[in-house]
Amino acid sequence: MAAPSAPVPSRRSSSKVLRDSDLAGVGPPVSAGARPLRRARARTGAARPARGSGGSGAGLAWRRFFRHIVASALYFENWQLAIDSQIPRRADLESTPVQHFWSLSVEEQFYLVWPLLLIAAFAVAARAGVGGRRTAFALLALVSAASFAHSVLLTGVDANLAYFGTFARTWEFGVGGLLALVPLPRHPRSDPVLAAAGFVGIALIAVPIASFRSPELFPGLVVLLPVAGTALVIAGGMPTARWAPTRLAALGPVQWLGDVSYSLYLWHWPVFMFVPYVTGMPSPPWAMVLLVLLSLAVAGLSKRCIEDPFRAGRGAVAARPRLALGGVATAVAIVVGAGVAAPAIAAERITACEAPGR
Structure with missing residues (x-):
């Protein structure tokens, strides 16, 4: 199953919106660009063929595949899987060839809403005479905090819905957006700090990959590690310190x-x-x-x-x-x-x- 979406895309989207706003001068910009317990069975090693007799089993499998292909093409595969998880006869969530597109669906849904929120924030800021960047930061921080709290609470109730739910995943993209709104120091004296941030970020990404063994707790608090690690790697950039991870990345x-x-x-x-x-x-x-x-x-x-x-x-x-x-x-x-x-x-x-x- 595809890994949870990293905050990189939202950082790019936010940067583009801010760049358009800066080029326009003032005012709003005009252009903008999960593993619960039951889903553990859907991993590659446990993929199972459709049950039934002969052609009928294949027909049922194909109908299920087609339903998910349509959901993936229209970017609501995450909600199709979330709905399936609530229906007893579909609760096993057997694999389909397009099941991994759930994360892409969440990403595109975020792209649909987040630019509109940014435009609204810049419009309000322009009327109030306050800084648009600060307003956007406050708005995204509020939305991300609410999304994170929702994700943690929902994971304890229904890990399937928390894994696939758009709002439960929004904060992961929000971290990338917040990173785009914070000016980062870029001068030779900061290279050691940035290099250290890169290595710490890589460690935070690697640790859950190697040690995570409780899918019923995912996403919840566990996602903090890879998301924070990704943010640190992005913030670290490509420092020129001799011991920086830049050489590894190159x-x-x-x-x-x-x-x-x-x-x-x-x-x-x-x-x-x-x-x-x-x-x-x-x-x-x-x-x-x-x-x-x-x-x-x-x-x-x-x-x-x-x-x-x-x-x-x-x-x-x-x-x-x-x-x-x-x-x-x-x-x-x-x-x-x-x-x-x-x-x-x-x-x-x-x-x-x-x-x-x-």
Whole structure:
């Protein structure tokens, strides 16, 4: 399952809004750009084929897949999963190829509301004759504090709703927005402090990854560690101190992984869940290693053949139409294959295993 969204996106969104406001002079800007206990079963190692008899099982799986594909395309996958968690017959939250898009849905919902709040804050500030940046900071701090309190309280009541709920996750993006509103010192004397902040941030991100073993407590207070760690890494920037983490971040493999990270996010879950659906059993460790390597390969090809040409403009796509078309065709084939062939194969295996005499 995809990791909780980091505060990086909201920092970029907030920075753009503030930049537009500064360019306009005064007034509001005019342009702006979770693991609960029951969901532990939906992890890659526990992905299960659809139960039922033959084609009917595959048909039910496909209908469930289609429902989540639509939810992901319209950016409400998080709420679809939250609703499923409240329905007893769907409470197991079995995996779908697009289940990981829940975090992207939360992010886009934040993008829809946060710029409007910033515009309103700048409008109020302009009328009141107070600083727009201070008003925006106060507004975002208030919203983030309310969201954090809501997340902690809701986690104790229903970890599923807290994990997928938009408002329970808003504060994580809010931290990034607050970071964009705070001027950070950038001079040689601050390099040791910034370097230390970077290392502390990396540690705060790594510790919960290695030690977290209580999914029923997530998100809640536990999310403070990775969110604070991400904020520290961003605040630390790229200091020039000799012992700073800058050299680590500048390594070729690290740069490449960061470059393909979004493509890897898009592709890793369909790749991971394909084998369990085909075989009807959890992937062994050696298979997971191969799937990780396959995910990295697919992510690299996807970025080179699909993402980069489209980002560069029509000219780049037109210059390499066969390569772009081949990349798109490969991507579609993998998704369709995982969504259609795998459930049918798994259903046949279950039917054979449950047949009399077996």
